[in-house]
Amino acid sequence: MKPSAQRIALLGHGTVGAETARALTGRTQELAARIGAPVQLVGVAVRNRRELPGIDRRLVTTDASALVSRGDIDVVIELIGGVEPARSLTVAAMESGAAVVTANKALMARDGVDLHRTAEKHGVELSYEAAVAGAVPLLRPLRQSLAGDRVRRVTGIVNGTANFVLDRMTTSGGTFQGALREAQRLGYAEADPTADVSGADAAAKMAVLTRLAFDTELPVADVHCEGIAHIRPSDIQHARADRCVLKLVGICDRTAEGVCARVHPMLLPLDHPLASVRGAYNGILVEAEAAGELMFHGRGAGGAATSSAVLGDLVEVCRNRVNGTAGRGPAFSARLPVRPHAQVATSHVVSMLVEDRAGVLSRVSAVFARHGVSLGTVRQEGVETMAQLTVSTHPASDAALAAVFAELDGLSSVRGITRSIRRLEREKEPAR
Template sequence: MPDALKVAVLGCGVVGTQVVRLLTEQADDLTARTGARLELVGVAVRSLDAERDPVVDRALLTTDAAELVTRADLVVELMGGVEPARTLLLSAIEHGASVVTANKALLAADGPTLYAAADAAGVDLYFEAAVAGAVPVVRAVRESLAGDTVRRVLGIVNGTTNFVLDTMASDDLDLERAVKDAQRLGYAEADPTADVEGFDAAAKAAILASLAFHTRVSLDDVAREGITGLTDEDVAWAARTGHVLKLLAVAERLDGGISVRVHPALVPLEHPLAGVRGAFNAVFVEAEAAGQLMFYGPGAGGVPTASAVLGDLVSVARHRVVGGRGPAESFYAELPVLPAHAAVSRFQVRLDVADRPGVLAQVAAALANLGVSIEAVRQTPTGTGPAHLVISTHAATEAARAATVEALAALPVVDRVVSVLRVEGA
């Protein structure tokens, strides 16, 4: 058994700094847990001159990441982005290193290439921190539920958007002001596009779907819709109808394949995901044997994410010491990823309509002609002008939802279609 394992860290931002701190401060405990000393041999950075936390020994800093990965037993990648991270990790694997990464963008774009390289080299590829930060959902789906059949995954996997929507609801703010609050508090980047447009959540949805359904799912397979179209009125009406608005990652088995998507959704107040507040993440899993499970916790931040990284690092180090490997890629099912219009959900439509007899009958007839069943109707007179009509439907396809909007907008009695929101978790 080796006395020591050489560890290289790629990236020294918020998470990288905390990983270095934990490796340094918990060195004795980590040695006891792995059976070998974890020796930090280098930290790859873009600039040697940038200001650093004193916990990072400047003698370990290097701008030559390509050289660093060739002399490590374990490589921790915290750079983000597809390149040069992909090239560096493939080089590390080729030189015999096991890899721990938090890079959801790379895994969603080209995870199979990394899996294949790791399998050929006989090394580990671990990535708990790539989805939901400290929340141990990757290990749970990939390992704990490996003997079960997962039917559905619902996830709040982006803390920024959850904070924004929660702030809109609790502080009666519009989207722009809530995003500015998130930026001021450090929950959102100066450019929040990846969060508010759903790109970050979509990458995580692809990873979760791949694990849950033993099928390769890439970022391009995920239907994506962000929160930028939501208004403070949408948030207020959600509360009036017994819901909260969340940006959800949804992956589920349907007849003929799987559906993977990210979009805003109304979640009933009685559902566990409705109580996920602030910047926290949660993933709700429905499996045939295990039933309903929820994994909840901080989805971002240096210390929580570093905790997930160190958990993976201990696992891969232990395998190097005593032998064995972690789980390889499982894609035997090869289920087709269905097009966006095949997804099924309930939805809620808000309309401004003429306030006179017979209007509801015309609206109901339009939905019936499309095969969309009405679950509930709520009409609110405004006193002057059109009435406000809220219609909740039973489950229907995305194609039916789009046709419903078009048909309702064409009715002479409909002044405007105010919003159409999916309902998930009911």
């Protein structure tokens, strides 16, 4: 007996939605061969009714709620973005017996745990490979390939817009605003790029990665987040002098004290695997106890790249439904405590303007020592009667650095901290 067609409803027909619809209507034989049954696009929900290229106008609707609640839909592909009405529509689809494939990072970061429980309650699948790194296959390896291992850390460049801006500043020597305008002109940044340059987009993705990597619940509000809008050409120049590149980096890791997730600019030594991630690309380094280091790299955004991940999820979900199964979602059973970001030890590069006279360096060094911050290298450049003093520290917590800066602010010989940027150091031996 031939398996019946998998009936697909598509929510949204923007850049990613249009690419997905084009594949669903133009690659039917290929998809059917991979799934083991035909696929049939039975409805497309849009905000305003209009002609959609290649789509039968009878399939187009503005009533997304009615579409997902029909009861005869096998898979709903949610590509409208945002939290509402995406959340309500996703829940309604699962309550009606449909699996859901989504690329919605904001939704999964905020409500992913609850949505997984809803999916389990109704015996359907919830898949979202495209929500974190576009075409880069990352979530499935975390959930499946590494299910028998213990992930220690995930370090990633997960926002292509921010990476493009910093990369352009590095290669052209331009300003942040100039690089951002170029990113917008080339389509790498939205008209309102706030979520990208503030780090909020990357923070949402790191919340999702933390949950999957460590099988634990983590509210997105617990991801420490700093953006790149304050980065100046001089910061890029100093990074180059230190044989580093400046990147917006997301990190989540697990220690005996719990998990911690954060997003902020970091100096990466040129020999670090993520230092070579250029332009609008994403790169993610996963460190596991048995597997060691695994590097994932590729296009993190764009209609074609993101739809590739959407369709990959769709094929797997449909294949499972044809076989009468449903892939099991994460249990989030570890319930690990969240470590405060202020307690996380990181190396820093700190620059300050000081008076160029004898004894200043020793007083500055003493302040760092009093708060348990060990110095690595020290570089001083004279500027008339003043000097730019740049020091690198061994790993120290943000709390310790804040105490150092507060005391330095009270020294008459220190005229101000001009920059403080974290530096990513690679561990020589894995922590067990």
